[in-house]
Amino acid sequence: MTSQVGKGYEKHAWILLLAAAIVLLVDGLLSLIESASPSIISEDLGVSWEQLVGSSPTIANFVLISLRAGGLSSFVMSVFVMSLSRKSYRKGERWAWYLLWLLPAFFVIYGLELVSAGFPPVSPLTVLGLPLSLLGLLLPYRKFFPKNQA
Amino acid sequence: MAEKAYAKYAWILVFIPAFVLFVFPLASGWLSTSPEPDVIKGVTGITLDQIGAQNPGTGRLILELYHEFALTILAFGAVTMAIAAFPFRKGHRFAWYASWLAPALWAGITASLAILNAENPSAGSGLGPAPVFLSIVLIGVLGQLLPYRMFFPKRTMMGATPR
Numbered sequence: 001m002t003s004q005v006g007k008g009y010e011k012h013a014w015i016l017l018l019a020a021a022i023v024l025l026v027d028g029l030l031s032l033i034e035s036a037s038p039s040i041i042s043e044d045l046g047v048s049w050e051q052l053v054g055s056s057p058t059i060a061n062f063v064l065i066s067l068r069a070g071g072l073s074s075f076v077m078s079v080f081v082m083s084l085s086r087k088s089y090r091k092g093e094r095w096a097w098y099l100l101w102l103l104p105a106f107f108v109i110y111g112l113e114l115v116s117a118g119f120p121p122v123s124p125l126t127v128l129g130l131p132l133s134l135l136g137l138l139l140p141y142r143k144f145f146p147k148n149q150a
Numbered sequence: 151m152a153e154k155a156y157a158k159y160a161w162i163l164v165f166i167p168a169f170v171l172f173v174f175p176l177a178s179g180w181l182s183t184s185p186e187p188d189v190i191k192g193v194t195g196i197t198l199d200q201i202g203a204q205n206p207g208t209g210r211l212i213l214e215l216y217h218e219f220a221l222t223i224l225a226f227g228a229v230t231m232a233i234a235a236f237p238f239r240k241g242h243r244f245a246w247y248a249s250w251l252a253p254a255l256w257a258g259i260t261a262s263l264a265i266l267n268a269e270n271p272s273a274g275s276g277l278g279p280a281p282v283f284l285s286i287v288l289i290g291v292l293g294q295l296l297p298y299r300m301f302f303p304k305r306t307m308m309g310a311t312p313r
Contacts, residue, residue, distance in 0.1 A: 046207020058194045059201055059208060065193070065262075066215035072258070073222040076251050080229045083248045088237055099232045102225045109221055117214040 010143040014090040016136030020103055021081035023129040028074030035067035044119075085136070097144045103133040157300040163293025165234040167252045167286045172227025180220035183213070193266060226255070234293075246294065246301040253290030260284050 034040050038060075039049040045063070053060045081103060088096035107130040111121040179185055190198050190212075202209025230252045237245035260283040267280070 041211070044207060044211050046205055046210075052205070052208065056194070056201075056204070059196075059212075062190065062194050063208065063212060063215070065266075066212055066219065069262075070215050070219045070222065073219055073226060073255070076255060077222050077226040077229065080226065080233070080248055080251065083244055084229065084233070087242065087244050093236070095232060095236050099229065102228055106221055106225050110218060113214065113217045113221070117210050117217070119210075119214065 010140040013136050013140040013143075014085045016132050016139070017085035017089060017100060017103065018082055018136075020107075020129045020133035020136060021078045021085060023124050023132065024074050024081070024103075025078035027123075027125055027129075028071045028076075028078060031067050031071030031074065035064050035071060038064060038067070041067075092140075092143050094144050097137065097140075100133070100137060104130055104137065107133065157297035160293045160296040160300075161234050161239040163289050163296070164238055164249050164252070165231055166293070167256055167290040168227050168230030168234055170227075170286055171223055171252060171255070172231060174227075175220035175224045180223075181217055185213070185216045185220070226252075241297075241300050243301050246297075249290075250294060253287050253294065256283055256287045256290060260287060 041063075042048045045052060047055075049060070052063070081100065084096055084100065089100060107125050111123070111126040111130070114121045114123060114126075175181060184198055187197055190201075194201065196204075198209060198212060201212065230249065233245050233248055238249055260280055263280050263283065
């Protein structure tokens with residue numbers, strides 16, 4: 001019975017990685033939404049969006065470009081991680097297990113970046129993405145590295 | 151026989167744009183505290199330090215967005231390299247579809263630079279060598295097209311089974 005449960009969570013752990021990738025996807029979409037309605041980011045900017053556009057239109061334009069670039073790249077990366085977790089990782093290919101450690105590493109470095117930039121490290125990427133990706137990688141450990149049978 | 155050889159090694163062409171994506175953020179110093187000073191000055195007219203002096207929040211946000219972008223591109227490059235080296239090389243069809251994203255991203259970067267250069271003629275070539283980026287796009291597209299029949303074999307009398 002225990003082994004059945006073990007097999008079950010090992011079999012379906014890829015869904016946790018998929019969920020972590022969806023968090024990244026949503027984060028990318030939010031950046032794209034913010035670039036479409038930039039007044040949302042006034043709090044992060046320290047001034048209202050209208051003030052920034054009025055005083056420094058080129059800087060405002062650069063912020064928009066950065067938001068779009070970040071949003072698109074997060075979107076694209078999440079699509080890749082989703083396809084990898086659904087195909088190669090689900091099949092138990094060991095290289096995919098090693099590679100997908102990039103995801104929690106990304107979330108940790110992102111959290112550290114937030115701290116170093118003076119923001120609190122609380123974001124959907126660190127609060128949801130990090131635990132989901134760690135669980136998704138650690139739970140099926142034995143599927144990728146089975147114990148040697150006597 | 152010759153057809154099989156170029157299809158077999160086309161994954162290397164897919165790997166190249168991914169490798170450049172991986173190296174580019176590191177080589178361009180995107181993760182530093184002063185990423186691409188020429189580009190920022192070319193687009194905004196002032197440096198990131200000056201933006202930060204005028205408005206610390208805006209300077210901080212631009213730096214954070216730059217770093218987030220750099221990390222994503224770096225990770226994306228690593229994932230794309232692995233997809234080229236493993237499932238693409240083995241002929242898995244999902245890898246063929248997914249690998250279109252790397253040349254598409256380079257095409258997007260090239261187009262963005264062309265637009266930025268057109269909007270900011272004073273910045274000149276400081277906004278990136280577009281012909282180099284364009285050749286990366288072409289290498290990636292070639293890598294996708296050459297092994298097309300490996301992923302989508304012609305139907306035989308017995309029928310073909312998709313991988």
